[in-house]
Amino acid sequence: MACWKILVTLLVLFLLSFPVTNCIKTASLLLTNTTEGKVRCGESERNSLLRFKQSLTDPSDRLASWVGKECCIWKGVFCDIQTGNVISLDLNDRTSNCYMKKMGYLIPGNSTCLGGNISPALLELRYLQYLDLGGNDFKGLATPTFLGSLENLRYLNLTLSSLIGVPPSLGNLSNLQYLSLRGHAYPYDTVERSWVKDLSWVSCLSSLKYLDLSYVNLSSAIRWFEPINKLPSLVTLSLQSCSLRYLPYSLPKWNMTSLSYLSLSGNNFDTYVLPKWLSNATTLETLCMKYSNIQGPISNVEWGKLSNLRMLYLRQNKISGDISRVVEGLSTGSNMTIEVLYLAQNSLTGQLPNSLGHLKNIRALEISYNMISGTIPASIEQLSGLEILNLGxxxxxxxxxxxxxxxxxxxxxxxxxxxxxxxxxQNHFARLHQLKLLAVSCGRSFTVNLSNEWVPPFSLSCIELRSCSLGPKFPTWLKTQKQLEIVILTNVSISESTPPWLWLMCSQFRYLDLSDNQIGGSLPRVVSFPSTCQRWTVGFYFSYYYGVVVDLSSNRFHGLLRLWPNMTHLNLANNLFSGSIP
Incomplete structure (x- = not known):
């Protein structure tokens, strides 16, 4: 269970072949870099850019190229190849330096963040279509109202720019196709004036295809859904972790007839049930509603109508009902497009139907921690492309x-x-060459027999074996696993002392749990664990753990207590230690 709790609860859309992060699709905008052409920069636009530069702070001198007369070759500036007019300004800080400094980490060198003020000199760039100031640090500056007067803008990105508030004047940007304000107020998002209390202006953005307001506090936006539902061209809508509480159950009319990606994850809806209008979102390919306090029956949605659905994420809600309703719905007629089905940590009941085998495109099936009973249908053999199978x-x-x-x-x-x-x-695992995480718990009628000399065909990042009889010796096949970061061997009948090779392997372990065995011997004076200042990665999952967890409880270790560097959690209870506490 611990592998699952540590990793799967922090899962970030695992498949590298899918679009990045949360499968978000972007509205494209064709831009032309004029470094190879002979376009001349207009004097008025050059002067406008220089006044804009003067209003900024630039500690790492990112805009050092902004000198001379040819502004079309300046870094981040793009011009129309025929007219020479500035059509794009891309000053996004895509390094991790700026963000990590805002997080409070000591990063060597100057900050790469641009800051200071955003000059209204931008208004003189009358042909500007693309503006990206994301990833910088404007330190709580109010989002400029004048941005709503850049009438030719088609792309506006203020992601993680530390601006406060969203002016309704943005509703004037009728040509806008892409708008991202994702976490734009961080780290000022706890300040009430950074919250967005009205989204009525969104309904005026008739050309909008992409809208990302994730991590923008919308708790005071009482009627947020209705204006968004007036956008027929919208393809991507991401409202992740927006402190939303209101979610309409039904709608007079569904207008987002182009919507392909919808994320409402990480909210805390008090309307409880899966909305009925989801049945009308027939163009959806990805639906994310994880961790959102959704309750009520899974049958509220007519899953058979969602004939384009490829990814369904409903993990960690309170959804009830028979799991066969969603499986059979997704496997009816021509609707066999589903590739990812995540229903873990709900209250689903019933049995897996034979129609599970119809989902032949499925690559990830996670239904763990529900109340699903019965046997696993033999038709599962048809899911030969599975990459993730979580039935725990x-x-x-x-x-x-x-x-x-x-x-x-x-x-x-x-x-x-x-x-x-x-x-x-061990013969069962002979074909599983790609396996990264293996978690099995044994019981009276379910056992695992692995010889010490076994050479696994895979290289694991995480192994979890509970109540399986591996002992009395430590399984030496662990030495072949050079990428192990999480090791959980609890109640597996090991009684010998820990071998030296295991302590040497600790330099790669982030989580070590050997509890509830009969392991004896003393603890070594020095054990090297990984640095606590490093984000650690396991397989397709990432976690923001910055420390090391060690659990050696309920064994027969004796001698002196030891404290090793880099540990953040240590459990040595129920052993035979003596002497003083260091």
Whole structure:
């Protein structure tokens, strides 16, 4: 369970072949760099850019190229190749330096953030179509109202720019196709005047295709959905972690007839149930509503109507009902497009239907920590492209289909806490060359037999084995796993002392749990764990843990207590230590 809790709860849309981060699609804008042409920069626009530069702070001298007469070759400036007019200004800080400094980390060298003021001299760039000031640090400056007068803008990105507030004048940008204010107020997002209380201006953006207001506090925006629903060209809508509470159950009319991506994850809706209008969003390819306090029956949505749906993320809500309703809905008629199905940590019941085998395009199936019962249908053998299979924490029983171990693309296999039957041997894993995370818990009728001399065909990042009889010796096949970062071997009947090679491997471990065994011996004076100042990555998952967790409780360790560098969590309870506490 711990592998799942540590990693899966912090999952960030795992598949590298999918669009980045949250599968967000962007509205494109064709820009022409004029460095190879002979376009001449207009004097008035050059002077406008220089006045804009003078209003900024630039500690790392990012705008050092802004000298001379040819502004069309300045860094971040793009001109129309025929007229020489400035049509694009891209000053996004795409390094991690600026963001990490805002986070409070000590980063060597000057900050790469642009700051200071945003000069209204930009208004003289009358042909400007593209403006990107994202990733900088304007230190709580009010978002300039005059931006709403840049009438030719098609692209505006203020992501993570530390600006406060959103002026309704942005509604004047009728040509705008792309608008991202994602976390634009960070780290001033706790200041009430940074909150957005009215979204009525959004309805005027008739050309908008992409809207990202994630991490913008919309808790006071009472009727936020209705103006957005007036945008027929909208393709991508991301409102992740916006402190939203209101979510309409039904709508008089569904107008977002181009919508392909919808994320409402990380909110805390008090309307509780899956909205009925989702059945009308037939163009949706990705639906993300994780961690949003959604309740009520899964059958509220007519899943069979969503014939384009590829990715469905409903993890960690309170959704109830029979799981067969969603599986059968997604597998009816021509609707077999689903590739990712995440329903973990809900209150779903019922049994997996045979129609599960119709979802032949599925690459990730995560239904863990529900109340799903019955046996795993034999039709699962048809899901040969599975990369993630997470069935843990249910009430599944019966034999585990052998066909699962023919899924050669599997990277995650999670089988903990069920009532399965059978005996897994090392031969079962012979074809799982891509496996990165393996989590299994044994029971009276479900065992795992692995010889010490086994050489696994995979290289794991995380292994979790609970209540499986591996002992009395430490499994020496662990030495072959050079990428292990999480090791959980609890209650696995190990009774020998920890071998020196295991302590040497600790330099790669972020999480080590050997609790509830009979391991003896003393603790070494020095054990090297990874640095606590490094974000650590496991497989397709990333976590923001900056420390090391060690649990050696309920064993027979003796001698002196030891404290090793870089640990943030240490459990040595129920051992035989003596002497003083260091």
């Amino acid at each position: 924490g249910n009430q599944l029983k019966g034999a585990l289909p052998e066909s699962i171990f023919n899924f050669s693309e599997l990277t995650l296999l999670q089988l903990t806490t069920n009532a399965l039957e059978g005996n897994l041997s």
